Amino acid sequence: MTAIPLQLPRRLLEFTLDGQETRVPEGSTLLDACRAAGKDIPTLCEGDTLAPKNACRVCVVEVEGARVLAPACSRKAEAGMTVLTDSPRARHSRKIVLELLASSTDLSTTPRAAEWIKEYKAKPERFGPDAARLDEEPKIDNDLYVRDYDKCIQCYKCVDACGEQWQNSFAISVAGRGFDARISTEHDAPLTDSACVYCGNCIEVCPTGALSFKSEFDMREAGTWNEEIQTETTTICAYCGVGCNLTLHVQENEIVKVTSPHDNPVTHGNLCIKGRFGFQHVQER
Numbered sequence: 001m002t003a004i005p006l007q008l009p010r011r012l013l014e015f016t017l018d019g020q021e022t023r024v025p026e027g028s029t030l031l032d033a034c035r036a037a038g039k040d041i042p043t044l045c046e047g048d049t050l051a052p053k054n055a056c057r058v059c060v061v062e063v064e065g066a067r068v069l070a071p072a073c074s075r076k077a078e079a080g081m082t083v084l085t086d087s088p089r090a091r092h093s094r095k096i097v098l099e100l101l102a103s104s105t106d107l108s109t110t111p112r113a114a115e116w117i118k119e120y121k122a123k124p125e126r127f128g129p130d131a132a133r134l135d136e137e138p139k140i141d142n143d144l145y146v147r148d149y150d151k152c153i154q155c156y157k158c159v160d161a162c163g164e165q166w167q168n169s170f171a172i173s174v175a176g177r178g179f180d181a182r183i184s185t186e187h188d189a190p191l192t193d194s195a196c197v198y199c200g201n202c203i204e205v206c207p208t209g210a211l212s213f214k215s216e217f218d219m220r221e222a223g224t225w226n227e228e229i230q231t232e233t234t235t236i237c238a239y240c241g242v243g244c245n246l247t248l249h250v251q252e253n254e255i256v257k258v259t260s261p262h263d264n265p266v267t268h269g270n271l272c273i274k275g276r277f278g279f280q281h282v283q284e285r
């Protein structure tokens with residue numbers, strides 16, 4: 001069953017998007033308008049279950065009359081504005097963002113990163129082999145999930161999901177400043193000594209795979225992770241009466257990870273430790 005949330009009707013705003021008259025409900029972002037018009041704008045720090053953070057700037061568009069480019073993910077559409085999504089200035093800015101991120105971070109598990117780097121003719125290699133990198137081993141301090149901060153773009157989505165926007169555990173935050181800024185537990189303690197409750201809601205929002213299920217991490221290491229042959233089956237969590245929807249990701253008859261649909265009005269993509277990680281017993285046949 002698909003739940004359709006009830007809401008008051010919203011006034012339509014009219015503005016020009018890449019030369020076309022466009023109408024969107026009041027409160028829509030430019031990204032909403034672009035998506036409704038079938039325009040493919042790259043995004044990384046934007047999340048459909050989180051308030052925008054404006055951290056990555058890969059989604060920038062040009063708003064006529066504005067001094068600086070606007071992040072499409074958070075800039076609200078206004079009546080009468082003129083927006084260019086594919087101007088040379090916007091494309092150049094996206095290219096630079098991709099070059100900076102790809103030269104300093106491992107984007108090998110970021111969906112679509114390679115495609116965008118090609119599309120925007122980004123050349124991360126121009127910064128040479130000495131470009132600033134964390135060069136840190138993945139943190140494997142528990143059996144449920146792995147933190148590989150070489151892949152972290154510091155988008156803050158995990159911090160928001162763990163903190164005030166969803167879980168209210170505040171187990172992870174930004175530590176350090178400038179080049180030393182990184183996502184960390186308090187005093188860089190192992191997760192097992194932190195306030196983490198292993199809900200995995202941070203994994204769900206991480207756009208780069210810096211946070212991943214241990215099962216996925218192990219399979220990637222072994223070269224057996226293959227999303228092309230995985231199936232997804234949505235069911236109901238049987239652990240309690242809340243009735244969260246679970247999406248079981250199955251490869252070769254084994255559950256390899258569990259997510260929840262982001263449009264589910266109960267979970268909004270979030271789960272607890274039982275729904276997220278309590279699937280091993282299904283396989284103890």
Ligand code: SF4
Pocket residue numbers: 161162163167169170171172195196197198199200201202203
């Ligand atoms: S698993 Fe949950 S509690 Fe632990 S760091 Fe992630 S969001 Fe926070």
Ligand code: SF4
Pocket residue numbers: 151152153154155156157158159183202205206207208209210211
């Ligand atoms: S670990 Fe993932 S979600 Fe958290 S800041 Fe880094 S890239 Fe973003």
Ligand code: FES
Pocket residue numbers: 042043044045046053054055056057058059060071072073074
């Ligand atoms: S996706 Fe818009 S600023 Fe990151």
